[in-house]
Structures are given as structure tokens and as C-alpha cells.
Amino acid sequence: MSELINNREYRRKLLKEVIKELHRGKSVAEVKEKFKDVIDGITSTELSAIEQELINEGLDLKEVQRLCDVHAEVFRDSLEQLKKPETIPGHPVHTFKEENRAIEKHINENIKPALEKLKNSGSFEDAQKLLEHINLLMDIDKHYSRKENLLFPYLEKYGITGPPSVM
Template sequence: MSEFINNSGKRLEGLFQFSQGILRDEDGTKLLAKYGEILKHITPHDMIAMEEKQLRMGVKPGEIKDKIEKVMNAIYDHLKNYEWNKPQEGHALYYLMQENRELEKILSELKQNLKDRAYKVAKINVSKLLLMEHHYRRKENILFPFLEKIWENCLPLSVMWSLHDDIRMKLKQLLTILSENEGFTPEIFSLIGEVFFLMYGMISKEELIIYPVAMETLTSKELRDFFSNQNRRIEQAAIRSDPEYNTIGHNLHRRK
């Protein structure tokens, strides 16, 4: 319906009511039947504005985190189809996205390790996941403070920061239990599943919501200059297993 395409107010209200229904554990099928047409036109900007509204009305970050994936699942395809100018090589966000591609490779290898019951190799790949700490720190220490200065709706960044902490906690728990065992256990499988859920979910939130809005916020020379100046700090995206590259902090395209 064209009435939703150019009406951000209606889109925001529809998404808000849908999310509120999810938070109240209402029937998802009925909610989709009621709000499905509006959800087809949701943009990343709407998602951030909706979360801002929920947080300002007193919804706790923990409540949002508990239900956010149900909301994301309902609008995933629509956000995926949202057209935006993705960052090119040389842009800070390009390198953050490249880190996600490397993370996906490790997660894929870890999935295969589980199928093969390759415990020792799985432990190595779980250890590699710790290198994403550099990625999350760059977001927290460089990207978020800047976005907080220019975004009207910046409270949702606090939820993402909290999700970073959840990933850290789960990885710590997983590494501990891996060190205490010599083979896979139901608890290990469960924890790895939680790590997959959180890390894949983080990739989606970054690349379907945060980065598109960040790119579309860069409308002034000052904003573009900021990211240009930060490239030396963010343009370091390789997760590599060999000792020379044992941190994320190495340039993907080494300068001579």
C-alpha cells in the first residue's frame, strides 16, 4: 500500500504496535495478519525510531533483547531488500563489514566441527571468536560515541552494547566448559547454539539497521571527514589464525 511507503509515522506506529504485541506474548500469526502490510515497508530508520520510543516509555533493554529476534524475523526480508549505498573500500564501515565476513567463515567452520565431532578444532575456532572483541570495542569506543552526537534516536545503541556484553559472557562460559572437558557435551552444544544465535543476530542488526542508517546520516562534509579520519583505526579487519595475524587489528590491504 502506497500509504505506508511515504508515511513514516504510520510505519513507526504499526511497527511499534507489532513489537508491543510481541512483548506481551500475543499470538504472532494474528499480529502478522494485522500489521503485515505495514511491516513490508519498514526501513532501518523505522526500527531505530521504534526502539527509541520503547526505551523512552520505560521498556527495559532486557525485555527488548528477549524479544528482538522475533521482531527481526518478521521484518528480516524487508530490511534485507532495503536499498542503501553500501560503503566501499576505504570507508571505515567497509572494514567493519569485512570483519563480519571473516566471522561468518569461522562460524561456518565451527558448524562443520560440530558435525564432524572435531572437538580440538572446535576449541581453536571458539578461541578465534574472541578476536571479535576488537570489533565490538571499535563500535563502542569510536562509532557509537559519534552516532550519539548526531542521531536523534540513539538509545537503541545501549541495547546493542548490552548484546556485546552478552556475547562476551557466553564466549567466556563456553571457553571455560571447553577447557574442562575432552569431548562435546549437551551443555557445550547448547552454549555454542547460544553463541551462534547472538553473533549471527549481531551481524544482522549491524548490517540491516545500524550501518544503513549510519551511511545515510553521512550527509555533511564534517561527518564524512570524521569517518575518513577514523579509517586508520577501523580499517583493520582480518581474523587470521597464523601468529603474525593473531588479532583483528591488521590491515586487510597492507600498504607498502
């Protein structure tokens, strides 16, 4: 009866149990089947808050980090139904993800080929070209500095310290 009176707290308790069972070694399939009703509709905010509560209650941060992908797998279907910040142009998360893609592209399309070319030729010109590409990559520090100074304080303001620690 108490679960009907305080449904939100009961749901949080069950969601915490989902994560605890994963940490006890249960499979993703077992946990999804057992908790399918409570998992439906979970948001990434809820998941982060629950992970934070478990960390506050003594669950080892390294253990949360180790099983982060497993948590995501259990909740993936529900999380994929939500409109995600990274899909909204102008949202900081969207911008960070676009920057991540640009960094990966620069590495794959410029740095890796330039490195291979230098390995084969050993020429001074090829070394200079590689250095130019690496120098462009040095701006990555600005990207991570903005994440640390914009996103993490916002999360920590609301008591969410687990995800920034994991990142």
C-alpha cells in the same frame, strides 16, 4: 482522517503497536498479517528508532533484547529489500562484518584444530602453535574498540541508545 493528515506519525504509532503486540505474546504470523501494509517498506533505521522510543517510554531494555530476533523476523521481508550497508565495500558496517568473518575463520580453521591436536598429543610444540594462534586473536580488542568508538557514538548522537545497549 488524522492518519491521512499526519501519515508519518500514524505509521510510527502502528509500528510501535506491532512491537507491543509481540511483547504481549502474539505470534509473528498474527502480527505480520494484521500489520502487513504498515510493515512494508520499513527501514532498519525506522525499526531502531521505534525500539528506542519504546525503551524511552518504559519498555524494559532486557525485554527488547530478548525479543530482538522476533522483531527482526516480523520485519525481515521488508528489511531484506533495502540495500544494506554491509553490502557496500568500504562502509564501516561492511568492514566490521568482514572482520567478524575473518575472526570466525581463524577460530574454525586454526584455533579449534590446534586445540584438538594439542589434546591428542600434549606436546610442547603443539601448545606453542596454539598459543601463536590465540595471540593473533588478541587483536580482536582493536575490532571491538573501533566499534565502540566509531559506531556507537554515531548512533548515540542521534539519540539511538537502544541498539548499542543491546549489542
